[in-house]
Amino acid sequence: MGAVGLQTHIWANNTRSLLLLAGFPVLMVCIIYGVQLILMGLGFLPGTGRGLSDDMALAASWLGGTIPTALGIAAVWFAISYFGSQTMIDLMTGARKVERKSEPELYNLLENLAISRGLRTPTLRVIDNDSLNAFATGLHEGQYSVTVTRGLVNALTRDELEAVLAHELTHVINKDVRTMVIASIFAGIISVIAELVFRGLMYSSGGSRRDDNKNALPLILIGIAFAVIGYALAIVIRMMLSRTREYVADAGAVELTKNPDAMISALRKVEGRSSVKGPDELQQLFLDNQPDGVGLEGLFASHPPIQKRIDALVKFGGGRDPGPWTGESYSTEPSSYSTSVPATG
Numbered sequence: 001m002g003a004v005g006l007q008t009h010i011w012a013n014n015t016r017s018l019l020l021l022a023g024f025p026v027l028m029v030c031i032i033y034g035v036q037l038i039l040m041g042l043g044f045l046p047g048t049g050r051g052l053s054d055d056m057a058l059a060a061s062w063l064g065g066t067i068p069t070a071l072g073i074a075a076v077w078f079a080i081s082y083f084g085s086q087t088m089i090d091l092m093t094g095a096r097k098v099e100r101k102s103e104p105e106l107y108n109l110l111e112n113l114a115i116s117r118g119l120r121t122p123t124l125r126v127i128d129n130d131s132l133n134a135f136a137t138g139l140h141e142g143q144y145s146v147t148v149t150r151g152l153v154n155a156l157t158r159d160e161l162e163a164v165l166a167h168e169l170t171h172v173i174n175k176d177v178r179t180m181v182i183a184s185i186f187a188g189i190i191s192v193i194a195e196l197v198f199r200g201l202m203y204s205s206g207g208s209r210r211d212d213n214k215n216a217l218p219l220i221l222i223g224i225a226f227a228v229i230g231y232a233l234a235i236v237i238r239m240m241l242s243r244t245r246e247y248v249a250d251a252g253a254v255e256l257t258k259n260p261d262a263m264i265s266a267l268r269k270v271e272g273r274s275s276v277k278g279p280d281e282l283q284q285l286f287l288d289n290q291p292d293g294v295g296l297e298g299l300f301a302s303h304p305p306i307q308k309r310i311d312a313l314v315k316f317g318g319g320r321d322p323g324p325w326t327g328e329s330y331s332t333e334p335s336s337y338s339t340s341v342p343a344t345g
Contacts, residue, residue, distance in 0.1 A: 029067060030229060036059040038227070041219030105158070106126075122136065138181070148165075267306050269325045
């Protein structure tokens, strides 16, 4: 943040995102190849009747036909998600669109932040529950949306709410909200393929099949290894994308509002109160999404811990950490920071 500038972090984040997303087709090939080996081992697909390497080579030769089919299915899935993603998100979260008339201060905060960067104001949505969270969605200009929970609006001060909106708007400015939506769509495709395969294996375990392939067990084990590795890496890639973008969005919020203390105190209030129901693909988009346990947090958590984000804002943004929020108002001195939005009268 401080040494090289926010733009350098944005470039690095976008480059990393593109490289990681480029790996999704490779992961899909791994999963499909693994599925073919498993089906061959179970006798649902014919083997060569020779050695293990010959059977594996035969399965690889089928990729010329199965990959285009899989890509066609993926294209249909992507088209449905592209045009219907916001509707599906609204149905899953209970979010509803709001206008200036019903939420004047909230709308003005978002509008003025967008104007300060020459952007079209994203659609504003509210989820009527008590959790403290927010997220941005959308794939292109005119489709972007910022959603906040009612609990967040009620718990945060004006400056803190402005900081959270600036955080989400930074995701829009950096285009990483588009990257995350696309990553979630790709990961969803892989998840569906993997789930169908494993469900199919469970149902077929008691069915009739040919057992004349002497390489059956090795093929099944190798196939499962390919499928599991592809599926696990898809999850890890999605998590890596989400973690890296949160630090940059926090820094972007400070750049927009010139008020690191507001972003820090907002994160303190959100800490431990951010639970919102929704699929994993959606929760990667949230302001905060902490796991219930701490076992493999470093690998599988979609967001960095709140404390690490605050430490970064203190170190690089010059902010002050008021400590964990107890539900009472923080005692603050008159702010020396100038916010980007004038108070409504």
